[in-house]
Amino acid sequence: MAITKRWIIWGAVGLAAVLAVGGGVAVATTSSQVEPAAVPVTAKAEQATISSSVTGKGSIAPANLASAGFVDGGRVTSISVAVGQNVAAGQELATVDTGPADLALEKARSALSAAQSTLDTARQSLQGGIDALTAAKATLATLAPDAPERQSTEATIRELTAQGPTQRDAVTQAERTRDDAQRDVAAAQQTRDQTTLLAPIAGVVVAVNGTVGTITSGGQSGQVKGEGANPAATAASAGLVAIADVSSLLVTAAIPEADITSVAAGQAVSVTLPAQGAEAIVGTVVTVAPTPQTSTDNVVSYPVVVQLTSVPAGVRLGQTAVVTITTATAENATVVPAEAVTRSSPTAGTVEVPAKSGKTKTVEVTIGISTPTQVQILDGLEPGDTVRLVAPAVGQTSGDGTDGVAPAGDDGSFGGPQ
Numbered sequence: 001m002a003i004t005k006r007w008i009i010w011g012a013v014g015l016a017a018v019l020a021v022g023g024g025v026a027v028a029t030t031s032s033q034v035e036p037a038a039v040p041v042t043a044k045a046e047q048a049t050i051s052s053s054v055t056g057k058g059s060i061a062p063a064n065l066a067s068a069g070f071v072d073g074g075r076v077t078s079i080s081v082a083v084g085q086n087v088a089a090g091q092e093l094a095t096v097d098t099g100p101a102d103l104a105l106e107k108a109r110s111a112l113s114a115a116q117s118t119l120d121t122a123r124q125s126l127q128g129g130i131d132a133l134t135a136a137k138a139t140l141a142t143l144a145p146d147a148p149e150r151q152s153t154e155a156t157i158r159e160l161t162a163q164g165p166t167q168r169d170a171v172t173q174a175e176r177t178r179d180d181a182q183r184d185v186a187a188a189q190q191t192r193d194q195t196t197l198l199a200p201i202a203g204v205v206v207a208v209n210g211t212v213g214t215i216t217s218g219g220q221s222g223q224v225k226g227e228g229a230n231p232a233a234t235a236a237s238a239g240l241v242a243i244a245d246v247s248s249l250l251v252t253a254a255i256p257e258a259d260i261t262s263v264a265a266g267q268a269v270s271v272t273l274p275a276q277g278a279e280a281i282v283g284t285v286v287t288v289a290p291t292p293q294t295s296t297d298n299v300v301s302y303p304v305v306v307q308l309t310s311v312p313a314g315v316r317l318g319q320t321a322v323v324t325i326t327t328a329t330a331e332n333a334t335v336v337p338a339e340a341v342t343r344s345s346p347t348a349g350t351v352e353v354p355a356k357s358g359k360t361k362t363v364e365v366t367i368g369i370s371t372p373t374q375v376q377i378l379d380g381l382e383p384g385d386t387v388r389l390v391a392p393a394v395g396q397t398s399g400d401g402t403d404g405v406a407p408a409g410d411d412g413s414f415g416g417p418q
Contacts, residue, residue, distance in 0.1 A: 040388045042354060045336045047383040050376050051329040052369045054263060056304065058253030060273070060319045062244035063307070066200045069239030070096050072191055073218035076210055081241060085205045093197040093241045096216070101192040108188040112181035119174035126167040133160040199243055206317065207242035216240055244317060249308045251283065253323040254293065254301035262327040263288055269306045270324040273315065282309045285325060328369050333376045340387040341367065341375045351381065352388040360388055 074096030081093050136157045143150045210216060251271055255263055269283035289303040306323050336351065343349040347367050352360045365380030381387070 040354075040360075042386050042388050043337050043340060045334050045377065045381045045383050045385045045387060047332055048335050048374075049329065049331045050333050050335050050369050050371065050374055051326050052262070052371055053324050053326050054255060054259035055322065055324050056253035056255040056259075056301070058251045058306075058321050058323060060315055060317055060321055061250050061252060062203070062246055062317060063248035063250050064201060064203075064245040065206075066203070066243045066245075067239035068093055068197055068200055068241045068243065069218075070094075070197055070216050071194045071218050072101075073216045074100065074195065075215050076212050076240070079208060079210070079212055079240075081205050081208065083205050083208055087199045087202065087205060087243060089199055089202045091199045093199055094210075095197065096195050098192065098195045101188070101195050105185070105188040105192050108181070108184040112178070112185050115174070115178040115181040119171070119178045122167070122170040122174040126164075126171050129160055129163050129167050133157065133164070136160060197240065199241075201243055201245050203243040203245040203247075205241060206244045208240065209242075210240050246311065246317070249311055249315065250286070251306040251308065251321045251323055253304050253306060253321070254295075255304050255325070257292060257300045257302065259327075260288070260302040260304075263302075263304055263325055268326045270326075271306065271308060272322050272324075273312070273319055274322065275319055276312070276314060279312075281312055283307055283323070284309065330369050330376055333368065334378075334381055334383050335374045335376050336381065336387050337389060338370070338373055338375050339389040341365070341377075342390055343367070351377075352390065353381075354386055354388060 077095045077097055079094045081087055081091075087093070136153055140150065140153045140157060143153060263285060265285050265287060267285045269285060271281040271283045272279070273281070283306040285304060286307045287305045292300045292302050294300050304323075304325070306325075340351050341349045342351070348364070349367055350362050350364050353363050354360050363380050366378040368376035368378045370376070
């Protein structure tokens with residue numbers, strides 16, 4: 001029995017030893033999995049070119065849009081063009097019945113002929129009176145003071161002299177009537193000429209509102225700036241034929257009210273057409289509307305007109321266009337990542353600069369141009385200065401590729417260690 005008790009005691013001691021050793025292993029294993037304290041991500045201030053921009057969406061429109069219509073209207077007798085056709089300035093587009101215009105021109109010419117005859121008669125009468133007065137005065141000069149014919153000659157002179165003003169007035173009135181008749185003929189001729197509709201500008205036909213045999217009303221011609229979203233609709237309803245000058249194109253883009261204060265005429269623009277790929281087209285801001293427009297969902301924006309410097313191949317009117325307006329640019333600027341700056345206002349903030357002691361100090365900075373990823377520092381930092389990122393970007397990795405934390409003693413630039 002004593003022997004059995006000793007084995008039990010030694011077995012208990014051995015088990016305790018094994019458990020103690022095992023516990024030590026467990027503790028050591030747990031301790032090896034504790035990660036070291038994270039070292040803050042840093043970056044260096046760099047010297048670079050920085051630009052800020054705003055974006056908006058609009059549509060392609062012609063710089064000029066003309067609506068051609070018959071001045072006096074009438075029944076359409078021919079249409080010489082079709083939608084999509086290119087036309088030259090002055091090219092025939094359509095005609096209306098010339099009958100009424102021909103009749104009006106004939107009447108005007110007849111009235112002019114009669115007025116001219118009346119004027120000719122009045123001038124002959126005046127000239128006859130002048131000639132007779134001249135002859136009577138010549139006769140009087142040859143008569144002796146007591147000649148019997150002297151009294152009758154003097155009476156004739158008085159009569160002819162009295163008729164002069166009346167004859168001159170008749171000529172003046174006849175000249176006015178003739179002049180009026182000439183203007184009537186010119187107007188009638190113009191009306192006759194306008195029975196043929198001519199293209200007011202060169203361009204492409206975007207609408208034809210009628211067919212042969214239809215009757216059009218008058219006074220439907222004009223020319224407008226092509227700043228609407230639908231150039232065909234802008235002018236199509238105003239006349240028989242609408243023509244767009246596609247040699248120069250515009251984009252009227254809606255810019256959000258939060259961004260419009262930084263937009264001004266003359267700024268450079270990059271325009272892309274989603275339907276044609278990502279290749280950018282260069283443009284310039286032409287005008288900025290002083291009043292806003294409100295969408296159906298109560299979003300306020302301002303129309304900004306952009307002039308394209310060239311016409312891209314294959315572009316179509318009304319195509320969706322995305323504009324990126326460069327609102328400010330600074331070359332050789334001191335820039336840091338946006339995550340390094342804590343803003344106190346749009347133009348001021350602070351950055352954390354690591355010290356040799358391992359601690360950091362807060363430095364006040366003056367802010368210039370800002371983008372979603374970078375900030376220009378006007379005052380407070382120099383190129384090469386190290387700053388701590390306040391909120392590292394999601395997915396940013398360190399030199400060892402884990403956890404977005406840089407190894408101790410390793411300073412990184414904008415995208416990682418250097």
